[in-house]
Amino acid sequence: MLTIARSIAQLRQHLATSQRPAFVPTMGNLHAGHIQLIQQARPLGDCTVASIFVNRLQFLPHEDFDSYPRTWEADCAQLEAAGCDVVFAPRETDLYPQPQTVKVQADPALGDILEGEFRPGFFTGVSTVVMKLFSSVFAGKAQGVAVFGKKDYQQLMVIRQMVTQFALPIEVIGADTCRAEDGLALSSRNGYLSESERAEALQLSLALRALGCDALAAADALAQHLPALEAMAMQGLRLRGWQPDYLTVRRRHDLQTPQAGDPLVVLGAAKLGTTRLIDNFEI
Numbered sequence: 001m002l003t004i005a006r007s008i009a010q011l012r013q014h015l016a017t018s019q020r021p022a023f024v025p026t027m028g029n030l031h032a033g034h035i036q037l038i039q040q041a042r043p044l045g046d047c048t049v050a051s052i053f054v055n056r057l058q059f060l061p062h063e064d065f066d067s068y069p070r071t072w073e074a075d076c077a078q079l080e081a082a083g084c085d086v087v088f089a090p091r092e093t094d095l096y097p098q099p100q101t102v103k104v105q106a107d108p109a110l111g112d113i114l115e116g117e118f119r120p121g122f123f124t125g126v127s128t129v130v131m132k133l134f135s136s137v138f139a140g141k142a143q144g145v146a147v148f149g150k151k152d153y154q155q156l157m158v159i160r161q162m163v164t165q166f167a168l169p170i171e172v173i174g175a176d177t178c179r180a181e182d183g184l185a186l187s188s189r190n191g192y193l194s195e196s197e198r199a200e201a202l203q204l205s206l207a208l209r210a211l212g213c214d215a216l217a218a219a220d221a222l223a224q225h226l227p228a229l230e231a232m233a234m235q236g237l238r239l240r241g242w243q244p245d246y247l248t249v250r251r252r253h254d255l256q257t258p259q260a261g262d263p264l265v266v267l268g269a270a271k272l273g274t275t276r277l278i279d280n281f282e283i
């Protein structure tokens, strides 16, 4: 049975006997991708906790904080069916009882590029709330585990680095992206797409896959060819009516420009109409 915790104190009470909580942070509006994270988390700890909190700190003023879908009843039904033990759903005043003036700033080398360049302050908002969620869930525990989707690849890396540098006793697991039958990465923001946009949306993943193939084919002189390949991929999407922010090939371990032989990831973000989509593939 799913237990609901509305405050940090209630959560800690429910977790009092847990020695290794397994945690999946979310902003709600759950879909099959989130449920896959819960299922991945369940065997890794002795109590499975999901959080639902739409975190104002990670939205820019013009972004969709107010309209972000809030689907509490359906979320709880899905969590219960998936075997989640506790949902932590604090009110804003519980998580931020006073203005959150103490913040966690991601390493600018990682946090100010790609998503961080186009959404300034995003990773400070994410790191700050995740640190607070971690301290709510894991305080006093010798160990814990947290599962994040690779769909938000850069976010996963920022969190991993935060956990390492603050020596938090938390194992961070990256879970594969869950995709619709046609290959579109599942995302709460897919719900903003019209029918025709939904059909078009797959083109971002296709463009990233094509860029990945081109990059592998040019592997011997990647640094030389990459700028042109990336520009071509962006232009292809522009011609279809998208507004791409970036389509790029990076080395996996720190998302910097790759050198020959580095394991690679191809990442992209682009707006289709008013909806901004992101995706990535390890290649």
Ligand code: PAF
Residues within 6 Å of the ligand: 025, 026, 027, 053, 055, 058, 126, 129, 130, 152, 155
């Ligand atoms: O990935 C998300 O849903 C959010 O960025 C997270 C990790 C729950 C922090 O608000």
